Amino acid sequence: NAGVTQTPKFQVLKTGQSMTLQCAQDMNHEYMSWYRQDPGMGLRLIHYSVGAGITDQGEVPNGYNVSRSTTEDFPLRLLSAAPSQTSVYFCASRPGHVNTEAFFGQGTRLTVV
Amino acid sequence: AQTVTQSQPEMSVQEAETVTLSCTYDTSESNYYLFWYKQPPSRQMILVIRQEAYKQQNATENRFSVNFQKAAKSFSLKISDSQLGDTAMYFCAFMNTDKLIFGTGTRLQVFP
Numbered sequence: 001n002a003g004v005t006q007t008p009k010f011q012v013l014k015t016g017q018s019m020t021l022q023c024a025q026d027m028n029h030e031y032m033s034w035y036r037q038d039p040g041m042g043l044r045l046i047h048y049s050v051g052a053g054i055t056d057q058g059e060v061p062n063g064y065n066v067s068r069s070t071t072e073d074f075p076l077r078l079l080s081a082a083p084s085q086t087s088v089y090f091c092a093s094r095p096g097h098v099n100t101e102a103f104f105g106q107g108t109r110l111t112v113v
Numbered sequence: 114a115q116t117v118t119q120s121q122p123e124m125s126v127q128e129a130e131t132v133t134l135s136c137t138y139d140t141s142e143s144n145y146y147l148f149w150y151k152q153p154p155s156r157q158m159i160l161v162i163r164q165e166a167y168k169q170q171n172a173t174e175n176r177f178s179v180n181f182q183k184a185a186k187s188f189s190l191k192i193s194d195s196q197l198g199d200t201a202m203y204f205c206a207f208m209n210t211d212k213l214i215f216g217t218g219t220r221l222q223v224f225p
Binding site: 031033035040041042043044045048050056058059088090092094101102104106107 | 119122148156157158160163204211212213214215216217218
């Protein structure tokens with residue numbers, strides 16, 4: 001089982017560049033989320049989706065876009081990278097009903113210079 | 114909006130001893146779920162234990178147990194017989210229908 005797959009694992013961007021972080025899950029989970037992890041800040045929710053075609057903003061959505069055209073994929077787009085977006089990004093998925101374990105990808109370490 | 118607060122940025126404990134990590138949360142909802150996740154240096158997120166808010170009985174998983182005080186909105190994690198492999202970041206998390214929200218984490222160091 002692949003679970004939740006994030007690509008790439010590491011990325012360096014220049015300020016102003018755009019890029020897409022990929023997230024795919026093979027568990028047919030309805031819910032998918034993107035988090036960023038920064039020292040002393042924990043994991044903060046960027047965007048989430050409760051099903052294909054449905055997305056919503058989390059705690060820190062500015063500078064990021066998402067879409068959910070299929071159940072399996074939930075890409076995160078950085079439109080114009082800024083140094084403040086240097087972070088470790090995690091994608092997570094879980095089944096639709098509550099009290100279910102969330103499964104996480106291995107994370108993407110992004111550095112914006 | 115829901116918030117999760119972990120007031121202990123770092124904790125340390127000697128091997129075989131017991132340690133308690135604190136977590137408080139704020140919500141106006143009555144139906145929700147609480148979790149503790151562990152993140153070792155590998156960065157992998159691992160579920161440690163979960164608690165359903167409507168259950169009064171505290172959850173237990175082997176050496177890990179919680180003290181859930183719903184009225185006080187408190188959800189602490191007790192680790193008994195600490196092991197070197199317990200060294201990690203521990204995150205408290207709140208889940209409602211749509212969102213899973215995390216606290217800022219507690220870094221736990223277990224010493225031999």
